[in-house]
Amino acid sequence: MSILALCGAQVFTGEQILDGCSVLIEDGAILGLVQSGEVPSRAERIELAAGVLAPGFVDAQVNGGGGVLFNQEPEAESLAAIAAAHARHGSTALLPTFITDHPEGMRLAVAAVRRALAEGRPGIVGIHLEGPFLARSRKGAHDPALIRPMDEEDLAFLCATGLDTVLLTIAPEVVPTAVIRRLVASGVIVSLGHSNASYETVMAAADAGATGVTHLFNAMSPLEHRAPGVVGGALDHGGLWCGIIADGHHVHPAALAASIRAKRGPARLFLVTDAMPTAGDEGDVFLLNGRRVTRRSGMLTLEDGTLAGSDLTMDVALRFAVRQLDVSLAEALRMASLYPARFLRLDGARGRIAPGYRADLVELDESLAVRRTWIDGKPAQKRAG
Numbered sequence: 130m131s132i133l134a135l136c137g138a139q140v141f142t143g144e145q146i147l148d149g150c151s152v153l154i155e156d157g158a159i160l161g162l163v164q165s166g167e168v169p170s171r172a173e174r175i176e177l178a179a180g181v182l183a184p185g186f187v188d189a190q191v192n193g194g195g196g197v198l199f200n201q202e203p204e205a206e207s208l209a210a211i212a213a214a215h216a217r218h219g220s221t222a223l224l225p226t227f228i229t230d231h232p233e234g235m236r237l238a239v240a241a242v243r244r245a246l247a248e249g250r251p252g253i254v255g256i257h258l259e260g261p262f263l264a265r266s267r268k269g270a271h272d273p274a275l276i277r278p279m280d281e282e283d284l285a286f287l288c289a290t291g292l293d294t295v296l297l298t299i300a301p302e303v304v305p306t307a308v309i310r311r312l313v314a315s316g317v318i319v320s321l322g323h324s325n326a327s328y329e330t331v332m333a334a335a336d337a338g339a340t341g342v343t344h345l346f347n348a349m350s351p352l353e354h355r356a357p358g359v360v361g362g363a364l365d366h367g368g369l370w371c372g373i374i375a376d377g378h379h380v381h382p383a384a385l386a387a388s389i390r391a392k393r394g395p396a397r398l399f400l401v402t403d404a405m406p407t408a409g410d411e412g413d414v415f416l417l418n419g420r421r422v423t424r425r426s427g428m429l430t431l432e433d434g435t436l437a438g439s440d441l442t443m444d445v446a447l448r449f450a451v452r453q454l455d456v457s458l459a460e461a462l463r464m465a466s467l468y469p470a471r472f473l474r475l476d477g478a479r480g481r482i483a484p485g486y487r488a489d490l491v492e493l494d495e496s497l498a499v500r501r502t503w504i505d506g507k508p509a510q511k512r513a514g
Contacts, residue, residue, distance in 0.1 A: 132160060133506060134168045138177035138492060143184055143467045143481030146459060152182060154488040157505035161484050177492055178500070183462050184480050185221025185489035185502060186443040187469040189296060189372055189399070190257055190343070192226045193406040194442075198415055199225045201406075203237040205245040212252030214409035215402075216509040218442035219499045221489035222254045222470075222479055224296055226403075229260030229271040230418065232283070239290050246292070251504045254475060255294025258287075259343065263323035264300040269348035270437035271323065272418040279304055288315035294473055298343040300324035301334035313338030318473065321369075323348045324359050331362030335369050340396070341472060344403055345371040345388060346380045347436070360388075367393045370472040372401035375449040376441045378428045379403075382453045389454065399468035400446040400461075405429055405438035448497045458497075 136151040140162065151168050153160040168174060193199055195214025197207045208225050215223055227238035235258060242256040260271055262279045279299075287297060288311065296318045301309070302325065312319050321334055322343030327350070342349075342363040350358030363371050371392065373385055389398055402408065405422065406415045413424040422429050422437045429437045443465055450461040463480075470480030478487045488506035491499060502509040 131155075132169060132172040134172040134174045135182055135490070136165050136168060136174055136176055138179065139181045140482060141181050141183040141459065141462050142483060143463065146181065152482055152490070154503075154506040157488055157507070159482055159484055159486045159488055162482065178494065180492060180494040180500065181458070182482070182490055182492050184466040184482055185491050185504065186219045186447075186465045187473065187475065187479055188215065188220045188223040188402055188404075188443055189469050189473060190226050190259070190401040190403045191215060191220075191223045192228065192404060192438050194404050194408040194410065196406050196410040196412055198406045198417070199227050199238065200230055200234065200418070201416065203227065203234065203241045205241050205248060205250060208241060208245045208253050209250045212250065213509075215404070215442065216252055216502050216504065217409060217499065218444045219447075219491035219493070219502055220443050221252060221491065221502060221504045221509065222475065223252055224255050224257040224294065224473070225253065226257040226259050229263065229275045231275065235261075236286070239292065243291055251507075251509065255292050255296065255473070256290075257296040257298070259298040260323065262299045262304050264303055264325045266325045267300070267323045267348045267350070269323060270417060270422075270431055270435050272420070275418065279308060284308060284311065287312060287317055294318070294475070296320060296341070296473065298322040300326060301330050301339065302326040306333050306337040309334055309337040309339055321359060321363070325350045326359055328357035328362045328365075331359050332366055335362070335366045340368060340370060342369050342371040344379065344401065345373050345398065346384060347374065364388060364391050365393055368396055370396045370468070371398045372469075373398050374403050374439055374441065375400055375446045375454065376427070376439050377449065377453065379436060379439065386454045389456065396472075397468045398464065399472060400443060400450065400464045401469070402441040402443055402446060403439045404441055407440050408442050444493075444497065444499050451497065
C-alpha cells in the first residue's frame with residue numbers, strides 16, 4: 130500500500146500539540162509521526178493549511194442527522210446517512226442512539242447496526258440503547274407509555290446482541306444492581322440516566338459496574354445540599370464518565386464549567402451531541418414516536434416545550450467548550466475524542482494519533498471549523514457548510 134503524508138498543520142496527538150510534524154498513513158492506520166523534512170520520498174504528500182490535525186471525534190449519543198432519525202428508520206442505509214452527515218462535522222466514530230420504543234423496534238435497531246458493521250459502513254462502531262428501562266418521573270422527551278421494566282427476555286437479548294460495543298442507559302432505581310452486574314459481565318456498558326435516583330443508589334450502581342452518566346444534569350435528580358442525587362453521584366464517583374451536551378440550551382455554561390472543575394477522576398466529562406435529524410440538515414420539523422418536534426433558535430422542543438435532543442454537531446460543541454467553558458484546546462479535543470473513546474473501550478484504536486491507531490482524523494482551521502475528515506485514511510467529507 131502507498132503511504133500518505135499529511136503535512137503542514139499542527140498535530141494534536143491526544144496528549145500534546147506538536148509543530149513541524151507530518152502524519153504518515155498506510156493501509157488505513159497511522160504509520161508514524163515524523164519531522165516534516167523526513168517524509169519518505171515515495172509518500173503522497175497532502176499539504177494542510179494553518180490549523181490543527183486531530184483525532185476524529187467520537188460521539189456516544191447520536192439519534193440522527195442529515196434529515197434521518199434512527200428510531201424512525203432503523204436500517205443500515207439510514208445509519209450510513211447519519212454517519213455521513215456527522216462526518217462533515219468531524220465525527221469519525223459514533224453510536225447510533227435508539228431511544229425508548231417498542232421491543233420489536235429495539236431488536237430492529239440492533240439488527241440494523243449489525244448489518245451496518247458487516248457491510249463496513251464508515252463511522253458506525255456500535256449502538257446506544259437509551260431506554261426503555263427508565264424512570265417515568267424523569268422521562269424528558271421519551272414517550273412514558275413506552276417506558277417499562279426490564280424482564281428476563283430483555284436481559285437475555287441485551288447480553289447477546291452480537292455487537293462488541295453496546296451502551297445501555299438505564300435508571301438505577303428501576304434496574305437492580307444484580308441485573309447491572311449481569312449486563313456488565315456480558316460486556317454491556319451501563320450508563321445511568323433519565324433517573325430520579327438517590328446519591329446512594331447511584332453509588333451502588335457504579336459499584337456494581339455502571340461506568341457512565343447520560344447527558345449530565347438533564348433528566349435526572351439534581352445536586353442538592355442534603356440530597357446530592359444523580360448529579361452529585363456522577364461528580365463524586367471516580368469511575369463514572371459523564372456525557373455533556375454543550376450547546377448553551379441544555380445546561381447553563383456556568384454549571385458545565387463548575388462540573389468540569391468538580392469531577393472526581395480518573396473518569397472525566399466528555400462531549401456528546403444527542404443530535405436529532407435536524408443536525409446537518411435544513412429541515413426544522415420531524416416526528417419522534419409520533420410527536421411533533423420543532424427547531425427554533427437552535428433548540429428542539431416538543432409542543433409542550435420539552436427539550437427533545439439537540440441540533441448540535443461535535444465541532445460546534447468543541448468550539449463551545451473552548452470559548453464558553455474556558456477549556457483549553459487540548460482538553461476540549463480530548464473531551465471530543467480520547468475521553469469518549471476510553472469510556473466506550475475504543476481507546477486502543479481511536480482517540481490518538483499514534484502508530485497503529487486508526488487513521489480517523491479531522492483537520493480544523495484556525496477558527497476550529499472542520500476542513501476535512503478522514504476515516505480509515507480515506508477522505509470522508511470536506512469543509513462543513
